[in-house]
Amino acid sequence: MRQFWRSLLDLAFPRACASCGQPPGLDAGHLCWDCVAGLPLIAPPFCSVCGDPAEGVTEAEFVCGWCRDKTPPFERARSAVRYHGAIRDLLHAFKYQGAIHLAPDLGELLEGCVRAHYSDELLDAVCFVPLYPARERERGYNQSRLLAADLARRRGLPLMPRLLSRIRPTATQTRLSAPARAENVRGAFAVADPGWVRGRRLLLVDDVMTTGSTVGECARALRAAGAWRVFVATVARGG
Ligand SMILES: [Zn+2]
Ligand SMILES: [Zn+2]
Incomplete structure (x- = not known):
């Protein structure tokens, strides 16, 4: 029945793949199967x-130089796709151009990653990287919250929307070097309810992870508030 309505709607309002513009096909989201297969x-x-994906490494299990130098404040981080090509454009539109209808497509990618790397028994709740309130008002939404909400619903986990807050505005990380990124977000996050956080295992969601300084700083705040374990999941990995 759902397919029937979908095909009727497709006739009335032809859909186009958000990435390549081809018709996305019955039962696909806003991306056609070819674009999904090419991610x-x-x-x-x-x-x-x-x-972090590595070229030229042959061992199945290894720890990269960054993590050997300095243990990250999160226990593990995983991302679904590399921040390349079409997905880069989609995430940019999702974050800056109000393309929030892409949340289920991106959420599905994120959920695939979380399902592959974290078992449900490992997690008590889902939280996300917060925006500074003025920035969120200006944008009208927080893209990471939309992803976290979609993921929480898919996994049947509670979403903690007010657990973390950004207590000072920070410059966008895009054009900063790795040390400058770490400095830019240092002390930028606070935990609203340390009593609740204590002893919990949290999944922290963001759209893109590059040097890991933002999710790292959030994880540090959560650990300082007593969180037992913090796992990270992002849609894309830059670098
Ligand atoms: Zn396409
Ligand atoms: Zn590493």
Whole structure:
């Protein structure tokens, strides 16, 4: 029945793939199957701690130089795809151009990653990287919250929307070096309810992870508030 209505709607309002513009096909989301099949999914080998994919590494299990130098404040981080090509444009539209209708498509990618790397028994709740309130008002939404909400619903986990807050505005990380990124977000996050956080295992969601300084700073705040374990999941991995 759902397919019937979908095909009727497709006749009335022809849909186009958000990436290539072709009709996405029955039962597909806003991306056609070809574009989904062409996504640069992250496969091993990747760092067993931060999940960063590595070229030329042959061991199945390895820890990258960054994580060996300095243990990250999160236990593990994993991302669904590399921040390349079409997905880069989609995430940009999702984050800056109000393309929030892409949340289920991106959420499905994220959920595939979470399902592959974290068992449900490992997690008590889902939280996300918050925006500074003025920035969120200006944008009208927080893209990471939309992803976290979609994921929480798919996994049947509670979403903690007010657990983390950004207590000072920060410059966008895009054009900063790795040390400048870390400095930019230092002390930028606070935990609203340390009593609740204590002893919990949390999944922290963001759209893109590059150097890991933003999710790292959030994880540090959560751990300082007593969180037992913090796992990270993002749709894409830049670098
Ligand atoms: Zn397409
Ligand atoms: Zn690593």
